Amino acid sequence: MTLPGFRDEFRTFFNLSDDRVLGRIVEQNRHHYKMATHEGIVDAEIKGRLLFSSDGIADLPKVGDWVEFSVKPPSKYVIIRTLHRFSKLSRKVVGKRSDEQVLVTNVDQALVMQSADSTFNIRRVERFVVMAKESGADVAIALSKCDLTNANEMMVSELVAACPGIPIFPCSAINDTGIAAIYHWIKADHTVVILGPSGVGKSTLVNAFLAAPQQKTGDVNARHMKGSHTTVKRQLITLPNRGIIIDTPGIREIQLWAAEDGIGSTFEDIDRIAQGCRFSNCTHQHEHHCAVKNAVNSGQLSPDRLAHYQKLHAETHDISTVRQRLGDTRKKRHLAQAKKRYNTPFNPQQIDDD
Numbered sequence: 001m002t003l004p005g006f007r008d009e010f011r012t013f014f015n016l017s018d019d020r021v022l023g024r025i026v027e028q029n030r031h032h033y034k035m036a037t038h039e040g041i042v043d044a045e046i047k048g049r050l051l052f053s054s055d056g057i058a059d060l061p062k063v064g065d066w067v068e069f070s071v072k073p074p075s076k077y078v079i080i081r082t083l084h085r086f087s088k089l090s091r092k093v094v095g096k097r098s099d100e101q102v103l104v105t106n107v108d109q110a111l112v113m114q115s116a117d118s119t120f121n122i123r124r125v126e127r128f129v130v131m132a133k134e135s136g137a138d139v140a141i142a143l144s145k146c147d148l149t150n151a152n153e154m155m156v157s158e159l160v161a162a163c164p165g166i167p168i169f170p171c172s173a174i175n176d177t178g179i180a181a182i183y184h185w186i187k188a189d190h191t192v193v194i195l196g197p198s199g200v201g202k203s204t205l206v207n208a209f210l211a212a213p214q215q216k217t218g219d220v221n222a223r224h225m226k227g228s229h230t231t232v233k234r235q236l237i238t239l240p241n242r243g244i245i246i247d248t249p250g251i252r253e254i255q256l257w258a259a260e261d262g263i264g265s266t267f268e269d270i271d272r273i274a275q276g277c278r279f280s281n282c283t284h285q286h287e288h289h290c291a292v293k294n295a296v297n298s299g300q301l302s303p304d305r306l307a308h309y310q311k312l313h314a315e316t317h318d319i320s321t322v323r324q325r326l327g328d329t330r331k332k333r334h335l336a337q338a339k340k341r342y343n344t345p346f347n348p349q350q351i352d353d354d
């Protein structure tokens, strides 16, 4: 079996003597994993030493990771180490603590999904796009449930204004519009993650992809996962077009972790206008000769968009200060948590918090 999303150029980064011990994490439940190997999908655990020695929870294997494993006869698979990460998608952990939570890794493309109904929230889309851009992935937006409203065009133009340069796919799983366009956007042997709040139609879209007629060509993974696919946890699925898709349970809350680059590329328009400010470190708040404030006054830039830009900046500034202070406390706490988790019996009912 070929490994989902494997490309030859990875080999030089992995530095493995033997390809047979290369695996990819396709599902995670705390320290219990499902892993794709050349022999098929197997259950795997992580080596105790890896659990205790890693720098923090962020470094432990996540869905999308490439890993090296060993086999304890007859058939116990043990993950030895996480291999080179090409990219990762992180947020600040939910709650008061300031730690990094890695959601998924090694994604090439990210599809931010928002539904065309009363939950439509342009500020939330911007936030997801910033997070996705920060990972370096190619980002697109799906506006789902377009069958529910006549206001699609308005929402699309709001999206265009908020996320300039990003492809937008209006779609509906009910009347099967726009689905094929998204499917074609996904590249073979590339990994795409779908991001968005719960209920926007992420799993429905994955099911529509899996139900595509090409499935009959007999892709092992697609057949294996077929049918009532619903999300309880992050899960990596191989599509009939050899694209690899990671469905997520729906992210209620994202607070940015690191996002300086992601903000810059999502709000290029503001950065461009800001070049006209007199002071290069202008905060666009109290300064005179501020091109950004002028743009708001003249109606060229929406005040909400500027406010959100400033909010996201403040958030990443806070978090980067915290990141510097974390150092040793983080490691100590991680070790205590690792011990606790390792000693807690596995409960399959318990799912991720997002």
Ligand SMILES: Nc1nc2c(ncn2[C@@H]2O[C@H](COP(=O)(O)OP(=O)(O)O)[C@@H](O)[C@H]2O)c(=O)[nH]1
Binding pocket: 144, 145, 146, 147, 148, 171, 172, 173, 174, 175, 197, 198, 199, 200, 201, 202, 203, 204, 205, 231, 249, 250
């Ligand atoms: N009207 C409409 N409903 C949809 C569409 N796609 C999904 N739904 C419904 O939205 C609900 C949530 O869908 P689901 O795929 O589970 O969302 P997820 O939480 O993002 O994975 C379900 O009741 C779906 O039937 C669509 O295109 N149009």
Ligand SMILES: [Mg+2]
Binding pocket: 202, 203, 204, 230, 231, 247, 248, 249, 250
């Ligand atoms: Mg779902």
Ligand SMILES: [Zn+2]
Binding pocket: 274, 277, 278, 282, 283, 284, 285, 287, 289, 290, 291, 292, 293
């Ligand atoms: Zn300014």
